[in-house]
Amino acid sequence: MSSISSPGLGSGLDVNSIVKSLVDAERVPFDAKKDAEQESNTAKISSFGNIKSTLSELDDILFDLKLPFTFNERIVETSSSNYTVEAGSASLTGNYEIEVLQLAQAHxxxxxxxxxxxxxxxxxxxxxxxxxxxxxxxxxxxxxxxxxxxxxxxxxxxxxxxxxxxxxxxxxxxxxxxxxxxxxxxxxxxxxxxxxxxxxxxxxxxxxxxxxxxxxxxxTAQDASIKIDGLLTVSNDTNSFDSVVAGAVINVTGTHTAGSSDKFSISKDEESIVTRLTEFVEAFNKVVDSVDEASAVNSDLGTAGTLTGDSTVRTMMNQIRSALSTPVELEDGSVFSLSMLGISTNKDGSLDLDAKELKDSVNSNFDNLSEIFASSEGIGRKLNDVVSEYRKFGGLIDQRITGLEDSNVRWDEEQVKNEKKLTTLEERLYAQFLSMDLLVAQLKSTGDYLTTQLDNLPGFTSKS
Known part of the structure; x- marks a missing residue:
């Protein structure tokens, strides 16, 4: 900003200091408010980013929990080097014995x-x-x-x-x-x-x-041929049998010596479901922790989190808890809730998991888990819909972050405008002080002239 090189010559005042004080009186409150608002916005952006990160982890897990085949996976066990078995979610469980008689080949x-x-x-x-x-x-x-x-x-x-x-x-x-x-x-x-x-x-x-x-x-061109359980012979023009065991594909790669065979079994993959639900509880609790950290109030210290009282966070958690706590009505008329799987809600909103109860419940309710989690009203699908709406690109949290970033940009723009106003104010003040200095100088000069004239008058005695 501009200044007068020799201010106050007429008045004797420290004009530069006076003008600076007057301009700062306008600048300091604005800058303080701008800095406080931008600091608050930046803290909120960081908190929203942390919450979105935990939501993303939860959403990835929920993506599997909303898919029906997640709850119908099968485990295949075999030690055979002559065939492999791929079992889909529709494959029947059971134990089987396979003897590979010959492989399919081309001429x-x-x-x-x-x-x-x-x-x-x-x-x-x-x-x-x-x-x-x-x-x-x-x-x-x-x-x-x-x-x-x-x-x-x-x-x-x-x-x-x-x-x-x-x-x-x-x-x-x-x-x-x-x-x-x-x-x-x-x-x-x-x-x-x-x-x-x-x-x-x-x-x-x-x-x-x-x-x-x-x-x-x-x-010579020939079919592949296998014997099942020592009784039934099945032939196929390729080495892949997809209609022997419902929902399973047997791929033969070698032949057995006459009379020998290998066994394989297909069973329900309960362990993978227990693992997924355990990961779900852990990911959900991370979301709760991130929200608590951002919105907690400490009355003893008189402090509050960056997102305390924020409507977006409050609405999100209400929707999540609603989707989580609403029981699912199954086709047979029965009602199922997470608590029946050994997953309960703590006072702070986090989830608690009883590992033994979860494992027992998965075993006893295996055939219903797909409906419980992946149906149109299932827990996994409803919760995924809520979480995805907040964490997706351009979703509700991204909109809040964008709004806060835009607010910071507007504050920077307002500061530029304010500085222009202050420059104008400073120039006006200097102009006013310059006029005052000139006026005081003129008055002083006039006073000095009159004093000299009076001193020269006959019979006039100056009292100075």
Whole structure:
């Protein structure tokens, strides 16, 4: 701000100090209020951020608790190295014994040797794999590499073709891409020389089960086969059985020696539910702690939390407690509450968990847990709806934080405006004091002149 370089020459007053005091009298109250408001807003932002963090942890857990299959998970136990079992939430519990008799495989065969780069012959190769067919036209100049490429282009993924080079020449290897009986590769040759039995030309790639076939079969196409509980045999065109045990998939990877087998069991996964509900209680109590820390009042010390009396926090906790405490009416007409799972509410709003009672209740109420937590009126779903509304991006807490941040910005803007006003005030005060100084100086000069004139008058005696 501006100042007068030689203020008070006329009046003898310390004008700079006087102006500064007058301006500060306007500035200090505003700055004090601004600093207090911004400090309060920043503290509230921090508290809301802490609450949102704990809500996020709770919301992640509630996401699982609102899903029906969370409460229908299964545990599979087996030591077999010949198969694995995947059990879904709909799979039946029980004990089973599996003997893997054979694995599903695709047809694979290798041709006789061909001279590298030499023409194979001329004609048509008609392929049949199961119910699928395709043809390959072979020209008189095509070598084995060209034939392989044409088969790959025409097969539409039914056959994989490759060339293996051995000491005696190149061999064409064909492998079917479909496992299961009936998916053998058949090749009917139409040779331009008119003879498919002469062992020359394109007839060397004939494979129809004829004695003149030149291909050597390495694998025949066959089904996978398993025996269940030593009684029932089941076959499948792949190594995956999804209809043997309801809701479960058995994937076979190896065969048993004759007469041997492995057992597996499917049971309800009660332990994972106990773990999830224990984590829920812990996460919920973190939310309560964060809210208490931000809104607690200490009457002895005369202190209050940053969010004491805040309507957003108060409304949120009321909604959470309502969703938590409202009993769920099941389809059979019975009513269920958290307390029946060994989860009770303390006076401070936190939850208390009886581990033994929880485990026993999960065991006895397993089939109802999905409805209790994940139905439209279930505890998990209703509580998740409330918590998500507050913690989500752009949710109610984010709106409060944004409002407080905007308030801080407005205070900074108001300070800029206030400083402009104070600059104007200071300039006006200096102008007024300058006018006063000039006036006092003029009056003093006039007084001095009059005194001199009076002193020069005859017979006038100055009393000074």
């Amino acid at each position: 694979k065969m290798t041709s006789e040797a061909f001279t590298q780069g030499a023409p194979v012959g001329e004609g048509t190769m008609a392929f049949t794999i199961g119910s699928e067919t395709f043809e390959v036209e072979v020209s008189a100049t095509d070598d084995l590499d060209a034939v392989k490429a044409k088969i790959a282009d025409a097969s539409n993924g039914l056959v994989s073709a490759s060339i293996v080079t051995a000491d005696d020449g190149q061999h064409l290897t064909l492998t079917g891409t479909k496992t299961g009986a009936g998916n053998d590769i058949s090749i009917s040759i139409t040779d331009t020389d008119g003879d498919i039995t002469d062992g020359a030309g394109l007839s060397r790639l004939n494979h129809t089960g004829d004695p003149n076939d030149s291909f050597t079969v390495q694998n």
